[in-house]
Amino acid sequence: MEAATRRRALLLLVLVASSVPAGLCATNAQDVSALRSLMGQWSNVPSSWSATAGDPCGAAWDGLMCDANGRVTSLRLSSVNLQGTLSNSIGQLSQLMFLDLSFNIGLEGTMPASVGNLAQLTTLILAGCSFTGSIPQELGNLQKMTFLALNSNKFSGGIPASLGLLSKLFWLDLADNQLTGPVPISTATTPGLNLLTGTKHFHFNKNQLSGTLTGLFNSNMTLIHILFDSNQFSGSIPAEIGSISSLQVLRLDRNKLVGAVPNITNLVKLNELNLATNRLTGLLPDLSTMSVLNVVDLSKNAFDAQVAPNWFTTLTSLTSVSISSGKLSGVVPKALFTLPQLQEVVLDNNQFNGTLEISGSISKQLQTVDLRFNSIFDTATTSYKKALVLLGNPVCADAAFSGQPFCSIQQENTIAYTTSTSKCSLTSTCRSDQSMNPANCGCAYSYNGKMVFRAPFFKDLTNSDTFQQLETSLWTQLKLRDGAVSLSKIHFNSDNYLQVQVNLFPSSGALFNVSELISIGFDLSNQTYKPPANFGPYYFIADPYVPLAVAVDGGKKSKFSTGAIAGIAAAGGLLVIALIFVGLFALRQKRRAKELAERTDPFASWGAAQKDSGGAPQLKGARFFSFEELKSCTDNFSDSQEIGAGGYGKVYKGTLVDGMRVAIKRAQSGSMQGAPEFKNEIELLSRVHHRNLVSLIGFCYEQKEQMLVYEFVSNGTLRENLVVRGSYLDWKKRLRIALGSARGLAYLHELADPPIIHRDVKSTNILLDDNLKAKVADFGLSKLVADTEKGHVSTQVKGTLGYLDPEYYMTQQLSEKSDVYSFGVVMLELVSGRQPIEKGKYIVREVRQAIDPADRDHYGLRAIVDPAIRDAARTAGFRRFVQLAMQCVDESAAARPAMGTVVKEVEAMLLNEPAGDGGVSSAGSSATEFEGAGRGAPAHPYSDVEITRGSYGGGGDTASDYMPYFEVKPK
Numbered sequence: 001m002e003a004a005t006r007r008r009a010l011l012l013l014v015l016v017a018s019s020v021p022a023g024l025c026a027t028n029a030q031d032v033s034a035l036r037s038l039m040g041q042w043s044n045v046p047s048s049w050s051a052t053a054g055d056p057c058g059a060a061w062d063g064l065m066c067d068a069n070g071r072v073t074s075l076r077l078s079s080v081n082l083q084g085t086l087s088n089s090i091g092q093l094s095q096l097m098f099l100d101l102s103f104n105i106g107l108e109g110t111m112p113a114s115v116g117n118l119a120q121l122t123t124l125i126l127a128g129c130s131f132t133g134s135i136p137q138e139l140g141n142l143q144k145m146t147f148l149a150l151n152s153n154k155f156s157g158g159i160p161a162s163l164g165l166l167s168k169l170f171w172l173d174l175a176d177n178q179l180t181g182p183v184p185i186s187t188a189t190t191p192g193l194n195l196l197t198g199t200k201h202f203h204f205n206k207n208q209l210s211g212t213l214t215g216l217f218n219s220n221m222t223l224i225h226i227l228f229d230s231n232q233f234s235g236s237i238p239a240e241i242g243s244i245s246s247l248q249v250l251r252l253d254r255n256k257l258v259g260a261v262p263n264i265t266n267l268v269k270l271n272e273l274n275l276a277t278n279r280l281t282g283l284l285p286d287l288s289t290m291s292v293l294n295v296v297d298l299s300k301n302a303f304d305a306q307v308a309p310n311w312f313t314t315l316t317s318l319t320s321v322s323i324s325s326g327k328l329s330g331v332v333p334k335a336l337f338t339l340p341q342l343q344e345v346v347l348d349n350n351q352f353n354g355t356l357e358i359s360g361s362i363s364k365q366l367q368t369v370d371l372r373f374n375s376i377f378d379t380a381t382t383s384y385k386k387a388l389v390l391l392g393n394p395v396c397a398d399a400a401f402s403g404q405p406f407c408s409i410q411q412e413n414t415i416a417y418t419t420s421t422s423k424c425s426l427t428s429t430c431r432s433d434q435s436m437n438p439a440n441c442g443c444a445y446s447y448n449g450k451m452v453f454r455a456p457f458f459k460d461l462t463n464s465d466t467f468q469q470l471e472t473s474l475w476t477q478l479k480l481r482d483g484a485v486s487l488s489k490i491h492f493n494s495d496n497y498l499q500v501q502v503n504l505f506p507s508s509g510a511l512f513n514v515s516e517l518i519s520i521g522f523d524l525s526n527q528t529y530k531p532p533a534n535f536g537p538y539y540f541i542a543d544p545y546v547p548l549a550v551a552v553d554g555g556k557k558s559k560f561s562t563g564a565i566a567g568i569a570a571a572g573g574l575l576v577i578a579l580i581f582v583g584l585f586a587l588r589q590k591r592r593a594k595e596l597a598e599r600t601d602p603f604a605s606w607g608a609a610q611k612d613s614g615g616a617p618q619l620k621g622a623r624f625f626s627f628e629e630l631k632s633c634t635d636n637f638s639d640s641q642e643i644g645a646g647g648y649g650k651v652y653k654g655t656l657v658d659g660m661r662v663a664i665k666r667a668q669s670g671s672m673q674g675a676p677e678f679k680n681e682i683e684l685l686s687r688v689h690h691r692n693l694v695s696l697i698g699f700c701y702e703q704k705e706q707m708l709v710y711e712f713v714s715n716g717t718l719r720e721n722l723v724v725r726g727s728y729l730d731w732k733k734r735l736r737i738a739l740g741s742a743r744g745l746a747y748l749h750e751l752a753d754p755p756i757i758h759r760d761v762k763s764t765n766i767l768l769d770d771n772l773k774a775k776v777a778d779f780g781l782s783k784l785v786a787d788t789e790k791g792h793v794s795t796q797v798k799g800t801l802g803y804l805d806p807e808y809y810m811t812q813q814l815s816e817k818s819d820v821y822s823f824g825v826v827m828l829e830l831v832s833g834r835q836p837i838e839k840g841k842y843i844v845r846e847v848r849q850a851i852d853p854a855d856r857d858h859y860g861l862r863a864i865v866d867p868a869i870r871d872a873a874r875t876a877g878f879r880r881f882v883q884l885a886m887q888c889v890d891e892s893a894a895a896r897p898a899m900g901t902v903v904k905e906v907e908a909m910l911l912n913e914p915a916g917d918g919g920v921s922s923a924g925s926s927a928t929e930f931e932g933a934g935r936g937a938p939a940h941p942y943s944d945v946e947i948t949r950g951s952y953g954g955g956g957d958t959a960s961d962y963m964p965y966f967e968v969k970p971k
């Protein structure tokens with residue numbers, strides 16, 4: 001990386017010195033030097049930030065704006081996957097007014113104090129990065145600052161008192177950091193945040209702030225949002241808060257506040273009041289003046305026992321009332337349920353008694369009434385049909401009611417809104433890293449992120465009108481094509497915020513360009529985008545944009561930078577790779593992908609990854625090859641060395657200097673595809689090491705070449721072997737192939753960390769070496785089972801026709817069992833020699849219908865079984881094998897065995913095969929076969945120990961073949 005940086009910097013210098021385009025204002029020398037040092041500490045700067053693009057102000061560097069004097073006034077690089085630290089030289093850009101580096105999760109280190117030199121700065125946005133250390137007190141110098149958003153970083157230490165000097169501040173967001181200590185209050189000699197009388201937004205939630213709030217608020221303040229939730233504030237709620245009549249959202253929940261709630265009757269503009277989960281005492285506050293109040297949560301405090309307050313029935317704007325554990329008694333007022341906007345009532349663990357009456361003209365929007373653990377002994381709920389929970393009330397002890405749904409825990413779950421793509425063809429799917437654009441049903445790299453609403457005025461997540469308004473506002477304000485917004489995973493998260501996964505789609509093509517990313521990122525980070533009013537305040541954190549994606553491993557920055565690299569996905573290369581779609585895509589996206597490739601400089605950091613082996617954990621074992629090295633070992637990529645070709649390019653065999661034979665996949669120019677496939681493939685392949693998996697040895701990225709270097713697997717695909725040499729593959733050899741490939745898959749499912757679902761198991765992805773040892777190839781479609789609940793990955797359907805798990809196809813719930821299904825199909829191929837679908841007949845159905853246990857000779861499969869193994873069809877082992885295959889292709893994923901079980905079963909079958917001319921090991925070698933673990937009891941179900949070693953080619957296995965070199969990592 002250093003070298004590349006130096007090179008870039010050098011070129012930049014040369015340019016600035018020599019070639020400023022006439023008529024354009026040359027960038028100020030101090031600013032050039034500042035930009036140069038900023039770049040020096042960043043990787044993944046946009047390609048326009050390169051020497052060839054010319055003078056920074058003169059040429060259009062993405063995200064940069066300058067004034068007439070060549071001074072940089074705006075630096076906005078949101079969402080471009082910058083990595084590295086913020087150089088101290090930022091302070092030299094002394095005319096800077098806007099600085100937005102939001103949503104670059106790879107930006108880390110401390111914020112340099114020199115930011116305090118940017119006297120013209122009005123907007124500083126570092127949201128959604130990984131900055132650490134304390135917030136420099138020098139920010140207090142920035143007298144012109146209006147918008148300061150440092151949320152969702154890892155800042156620690158206290159809030160600097162000097163922020164109280166930012167008298168023009170409109171927006172102050174420090175949420176979701178690790179800040180500690182009190183909110184500073186001014187003294188005779190020091191400033192404090194109580195001086196910020198013009199500020200509208202105090203967003204301090206999700207930190208570890210403590211101390212009391214005494215002295216912080218006063219009647220001169222004009223705050224509209226006070227978000228102090230999820231901290232450790234103590235003491236009482238200051239009475240002065242009741243004098244800030246501009247207030248719309250007051251969240252003090254999840255703190256340690258005590259005492260009585262002060263008089264807040266003046267807060268007549270309040271939309272949300274959340275004081276839940278504190279230690280407040282006294283009577284419930286009087287809210288009857290708050291005529292626009294939508295959401296109230298006073299749960300889990302220590303309020304005095306009392307009956308339901310009057311405002312329960314008079315606040316006509318209420319959508320949600322929550323007072324869990326509130327010592328409320330008496331009858332639940334019937335009029336509560338007739339409030340016209342009401343959606344949710346949560347009054348569990350109180351002492352309400354009498355008869356619950358939900359009848360008459362109740363709110364049409366009412367979805368949830370939770371009255372668990374009260375003392376209600378009768379109900380009349382004639383007109384209410386949605387969720388009602390009365391569990392733990394005397395009424396449920398009554399035999400007449402105990403069978404009612406409202407007395408059981410299980411309530412029907414309402415299904416939150418999701419943007420529909422139902423008008424798109426059911427069969428069309430997108431690659432795993434793309435999503436479907438609801439506007440045109442095309443696949444694209446969407447710009448994704450979570451939008452979090454800190455105080456929505458509603459609780460109903462099923463209302464499509466509500467969320468369609470959000471969609472419309474997004475595509476309108478962000479200037480996208482109508483309908484090019486997809487919302488999903490809508491839920492209230494553990495902090496009781498409404499979280500929405502937002503995918504935005506490019507207006508043309510499949511990619512956003514850098515300037516589009518920067519502009520959308522800014523609109524969402526600086527609140528230019530305004531959601532519909534009932535969504536309340538929000539923040540947005542973008543996911544890394546996939547085509548520019550940077551591997552972030554456990555929060556640690558990886559040196560693994562990416563470029564757009566050609567469609568190199570499958571291993572070995574003798575096979576016809578099922579990546580035609582990648583090829584097609586690559587052609588279609590050729591131009592854009594090229595742009596993308598030039599934008600990043602993967603070459604640089606890969607070189608670094610090589611030098612700094614500890615810094616590239618994803619590349620375990622894979623080494624970097626120079627172009628020259630690979631050129632010479634393939635005889636200058638001569639035709640005679642070519643062993644395969646496809647849409648992605650060609651595959652060559654070669655011999656490395658050390659004599660190792662390799663298969664080299666060389667992308668042809670023009671078959672560029674997205675970086676993610678390449679990254680996925682290279683990371684996966686370099687991390688998994690098992691003798692039944694094709695190993696990645698290394699890669700080359702040089703001179704516009706992208707190549708992957710694999711171990712050479714000499715004998716072609718299982719499919720080819722079945723076709724060409726059917727009779728050569730006797731039954732026992734087939735069992736061994738089944739065992740080897742099953743072991744490879746079992747390793748992926750059960751021992752790889754994180755577990756890997758192959759997603760495209762088929763006979764053309766199983767390669768055979770000279771000893772017919774099976775090796776599973778092609779992880780191009782693999783899906784890591786991370787983050788998600790293990791065994792349940794919801795994703796778009798991928799795979800190959802004939803091998804596709806029907807349950808996965810229908811539910812899109814991907815699990816390891818989908819691979820098991822595909823493997824079952826491969827087992828049936830081994831039995832029949834046929835392709836899964838031949839002449840319109842599907843092998844699974846054919847076998848299922850033909851099986852006849854009464855047929856002692858062929859198990860009913862005479863017409864189906866491969867003639868080459870017809871004799872074996874008489875054996876019990878054959879039957880067991882077919883039965884196992886049928887279990888694997890069971891319609892129900894739950895009924896299919898795990899891959900580990902398949903391994904054990906096939907091992908047992910092999911052990912029961914008689915020694916014969918197939919070359920089975922002699923009985924005498926059985927002890928070594930299992931490393932002393934006794935016949936029939938292998939040391940480990942997928943141990944690398946061959947069961948019938950030496951059975952082919954006169955014992956060709958070398959000693960190293962027996963070394964268990966796979967990595968067993970604890971999950």
Ligand SMILES: *[C@@H]1O[C@H](CO)[C@@H](O)[C@H](O)[C@H]1NC(C)=O
Pocket residue numbers: 218219220
């Ligand atoms: C509010 O502002 C006025 C005028 O600047 C000042 O006199 C007064 O002391 C302030 N009140 C509080 C509570 O700070």
Ligand SMILES: *[C@@H]1O[C@H](CO)[C@@H](O)[C@H](O)[C@H]1NC(C)=O
Pocket residue numbers: 263264265266
């Ligand atoms: C709360 O304050 C208002 C005026 O600000 C006053 O009218 C009302 O009586 C007070 N309520 C209580 C309970 O003191």
Ligand SMILES: *[C@@H]1O[C@H](CO)[C@@H](O)[C@H](O)[C@H]1NC(C)=O
Pocket residue numbers: 307329330331353354
């Ligand atoms: C219901 O609660 C009210 C208020 O606490 C109490 O006065 C009344 O006696 C209770 N009724 C019954 C039947 O327990």
